[in-house]
Amino acid sequence: MAQIFAYIVHKNGVADDTALELITAAKKIDASAEVTAVVTGSGANLDTVCNEMAASYKEVYKLDNDGLAYPNAEVVRGVLVNALPAGSIILIPHNTFGMDLGPGLSIKVDSPFVSDAVDFEGVDGSNLKIIRQEFGGQVSTHVTCDISNGAVINVRPGPFLPDESKSAGGSVTDKSGDIGELATGRRYLETVIPEAGDVDITKSDVLVSVGRGIEDEENIEAANELAEAMGAVVSCSRPIVDAKWLDKSRQVGTSGQTVKPKVYMAMGISGSFQHLGGIKGSPFMIAVNKNAKAPIFQVADVGIIADIQEFMPELAEKIGESK
Amino acid sequence: MEILVCVKRVPDNEENEIELNDDGNDIERDDLVYSVNEWDNYAVEEAIQIVDEHGGSVTVVTIGDEEAEEVLRREMAMGAEKGILVDDESLEGSDGKGIAAVLKAVTEKGSYDLIMTGAQADAGQAQVGGMLAAMMDIPYASLVNKIDVIDDKKLKIGREIEGGDQELNEIDLPCVLSIQTGINEPRYVGIRGIRKVASVEIPTFNAGDLGIGADVAGEAAAKVKKVDYFLPEMGEGAEMLEGSTDEIIDKLIELLKAKGGLQ
Numbered sequence: 107m108a109q110i111f112a113y114i115v116h117k118n119g120v121a122d123d124t125a126l127e128l129i130t131a132a133k134k135i136d137a138s139a140e141v142t143a144v145v146t147g148s149g150a151n152l153d154t155v156c157n158e159m160a161a162s163y164k165e166v167y168k169l170d171n172d173g174l175a176y177p178n179a180e181v182v183r184g185v186l187v188n189a190l191p192a193g194s195i196i197l198i199p200h201n202t203f204g205m206d207l208g209p210g211l212s213i214k215v216d217s218p219f220v221s222d223a224v225d226f227e228g229v230d231g232s233n234l235k236i237i238r239q240e241f242g243g244q245v246s247t248h249v250t251c252d253i254s255n256g257a258v259i260n261v262r263p264g265p266f267l268p269d270e271s272k273s274a275g276g277s278v279t280d281k282s283g284d285i286g287e288l289a290t291g292r293r294y295l296e297t298v299i300p301e302a303g304d305v306d307i308t309k310s311d312v313l314v315s316v317g318r319g320i321e322d323e324e325n326i327e328a329a330n331e332l333a334e335a336m337g338a339v340v341s342c343s344r345p346i347v348d349a350k351w352l353d354k355s356r357q358v359g360t361s362g363q364t365v366k367p368k369v370y371m372a373m374g375i376s377g378s379f380q381h382l383g384g385i386k387g388s389p390f391m392i393a394v395n396k397n398a399k400a401p402i403f404q405v406a407d408v409g410i411i412a413d414i415q416e417f418m419p420e421l422a423e424k425i426g427e428s429k
Numbered sequence: 430m431e432i433l434v435c436v437k438r439v440p441d442n443e444e445n446e447i448e449l450n451d452d453g454n455d456i457e458r459d460d461l462v463y464s465v466n467e468w469d470n471y472a473v474e475e476a477i478q479i480v481d482e483h484g485g486s487v488t489v490v491t492i493g494d495e496e497a498e499e500v501l502r503r504e505m506a507m508g509a510e511k512g513i514l515v516d517d518e519s520l521e522g523s524d525g526k527g528i529a530a531v532l533k534a535v536t537e538k539g540s541y542d543l544i545m546t547g548a549q550a551d552a553g554q555a556q557v558g559g560m561l562a563a564m565m566d567i568p569y570a571s572l573v574n575k576i577d578v579i580d581d582k583k584l585k586i587g588r589e590i591e592g593g594d595q596e597l598n599e600i601d602l603p604c605v606l607s608i609q610t611g612i613n614e615p616r617y618v619g620i621r622g623i624r625k626v627a628s629v630e631i632p633t634f635n636a637g638d639l640g641i642g643a644d645v646a647g648e649a650a651a652k653v654k655k656v657d658y659f660l661p662e663m664g665e666g667a668e669m670l671e672g673s674t675d676e677i678i679d680k681l682i683e684l685l686k687a688k689g690g691l692q
Contacts, residue, residue: 178598180568202590205548206571209525209559218652219525221554239661240552241440244447245456248656291568291604295597298587312690318443336685337692348611354593362593369690390688392681393667397446401661408684409667410677417674424678425691 107229108256110139111167111190113198113207114159115177119151121158124199124261126268129162131197131261133269134226135234140164141197143276144190146182148175160276162269167281173288179206180292187214188286193256200260201360212258219258220251224265229253242378243401262379303355305339311368312338315358316346317381319374319395319414323351328415329373332422341365343381359384374414377402394418430485430578430602432476433541434509435532435558436469438493438500439551454657465500468547472608474615475576476545477508483578485542486510490535492520492528501631506622507615513538517635522648529560531646534639536565541603542581548572548607555607562605570600571607 112128114121125143132141143163145156148170156168169185190196192215198204200222212219224246225237232254238247251257307313314333320326326340333340340356347357358365359381366387373394375381382405385391393406396413403409410417440447444462449455465473476487489504490513491497501512515531523531536544546558548571555571562569574595575587581602588596589609600606636646643649670677685691 180570183563202572202588205555206559206569206588209556210563210569213526213529213560213563219556219560220653221525221556235656238552240658241447241456242442242553243661245449245658246661247658250654250656252652289568292570292598292600295585295599297590298595298597300593300595312692336690338690344610350614357593360591361589364592369685369688371690390684390690391667392684392690399446399448403667403669404661406667408681409669410681411669412674412677420674421678421681425682425685428682 107136107139108193108195108253109191110135110141110195110197111144112141112163113186113196113204114143114145114155115199115201115203116145116147116151116155119154121155122199123268124201124263125159126162126270127263127266128197128199128261129269130266131223131226134266135195135229142167144186145169146174146177146185148172156278160274160278161272162274162276164274164276166276166278168278169285170280170282171285171288176294177203178292178294179203179210180289183207183211183214184287184289185285186211189281189284190215193217195253195256196258198258198260200262204260208258208260215256215258217256217258218251218253219260220249221260222262223259224262239379242376244376244399264379264383300354303353305356307339307341307356307358308363308365310339310365312336312371313341313358313365313367313369314338314371314373315341315343315375316373316414317343317375318345320346320351321415323349325415326351328418328422332418335422335425338369338371343375343378372402372406373418375402376400377405430479430483430542430581431540432480432485432487432543432545433536433539434469434472434476434487434489434504435544435546436473436489436491436500436504437466437547437550438463438491438497439466442467442551449658449660453659456658463496465503466547466550468549468608468610470504470547470615471610471612472545472547473504473507473509474613475608476543478613479543479576479578488513488539488541490515490532492531498631502623502626503618505626505629506618512629512631514631514633515635515639516633519636519643519647520641522651522654523646524651524653525554525556525560526652527646527650529557529564531636531639531641532557532561533564534641535634538634538639543584543602544605546605546607548609558605558607565605568600568604569606570598570604572609573606574609574612576606576612
């Protein structure tokens with residue numbers, strides 16, 4: 107079996123949650139694997155992350171260069187090509203950085219690429235069996251990947267439990283000498299943080315969250331009325347923001363806000379992993395959707411098959427009467 | 430600026446409930462409603478807006494069968510000047526690398542300053558753009574939600590990253606960008622618009638025209654293969670409330686009261 111590497115995403119000297127999830131993912135590929143962490147960056151923040159990772163990974167590759175201070179995937183790609191042995195299995199979190207890095211890396215190391223793996227079912231000969239999802243999680247697929255020349259695999263954040271054992275007693279190896287020339291075709295400038303909106307959905311205990319099932323901008327009013335009856339705040343999934351029906355500050359998801367309400371009403375939301383990734387703290391979740399097969403029903407506590415257009419006004423009215 | 434946008438005809442997520450077929454190994458493909466991949470539509474709109482402001486032309490390309498021509502015509506009705514169809518049965522079963530290799534061959538038939546894809550399509554792989562750029566040895570950026578043309582050598586682009594933050598980069602041309610939804614508001618296309626482009630000739634290439642052999646694309650070349658489809662495990666799943674609407678609502682209000690959902 108090829109050597110397995112896990113790319114560690116980190117920010118401000120703190121490793122991302124995926125850093126320990128990739129250990130679990132690697133062990134599902136090969137139970138006897140000694141996984142090596144790969145950490146790129148610069149200076150004291152990099153050292154902090156490397157030392158933290160040595161508790162969980164037997165070996166940690168440190169790649170230190172001023173040009174790696176911000177994780178620009180175009181730059182990191184060349185560094186990994188130079189620093190990792192050919193034929194390796196490279197695990198990368200499937201987040202906005204991993205989506206930027208993985209596909210191109212697979213070309214440069216001449217290995218196959220598998221995107222957004224949610225589980226592994228072992229190796230048969232040279233074929234690794236992987237589970238993915240399609241159509242926003244409505245169906246799953248088994249995929250085989252020929253790993254005889256390694257592989258680049260983007261692993262979904264979340265499905266693999268973090269390995270918290272911290273019993274590796276590992277060491278940090280400085281591989282900075284292998285970095286080579288840094289790519290320059292794309293240059294990071296700055297990160298723009300969006301302006302705060304009129305409400306802070308992260309502060310609300312109860313959210314009435316609307317998705318594509320709302321169908322028309324006019325119907326947002328029904329959500330507003332329901333939220334008002336409940337004493338809740340209206341939030342939404344990505345398509346509502348794309349359509350400019352609600353402000354970006356109301357979007358729940360990995361590319362929006364992370365919320366921790368007590369009660370979450372998912373109204374006409376199918377339940378993509380990017381949306382669910384923005385809901386923390388296990389709220390009591392109620393899903394209303396006219397599609398009985400919507401993935402949201404797998405994760406909700408209570409499900410109702412209904413058209414939210416009819417359901418929301420009726421619910422608002424009854425709540426008003428019951429007060 | 431000459432812009433190539435790669436588009437795909439996919440089952441429309443809004444119009445279909447995706448179900449398994451009777452054999453349980455594929456999705457039920459009869460009666461599926463198809464349309465252009467949503468992300469690709471934003472990419473085409475963005476390309477048209479760039480050309481409107483800075484000159485040049487937009488070409489849309491797709492790989493598929495003759496039915497895929499309808500999505501090309503739809504995007505041409507939006508304002509893409511040219512379409513290219515790659516149609517060859519031997520390309521079925523290609524993995525991402527196979528598709529990227531075919532698209533690279535298409536780019537070599539023309540001369541493009543900028544190549545765009547949607548950030549992802551129906552299978553949620555988000556892979557072809559990054560592969561294409563690496564094969565062409567030109568820069569790449571994914572999840573692009575803003576494009577400003579600086580000059581004919583470079584762009585300033587925004588990438589959507591975690592938490593709704595926007596990562597600004599400068600990128601050299603030519604390059605490949607994968608476009609995130611929400612970057613613009615794609616224009617409406619009516620039947621009349623599609624009729625207007627109905628007679629525009631769309632050149633069709635097969636694998637041979639592009640110099641693509643069975644060792645590069647198609648099922649035999651694929652290192653990543655889809656075996657089957659199945660329904661995801663339900664876990665515990667939701668407790669489904671059933672009965673009349675009144676009964677359901679009464680039960681829901683009880684639950685909301687118990688869980689602190691009514692403030």
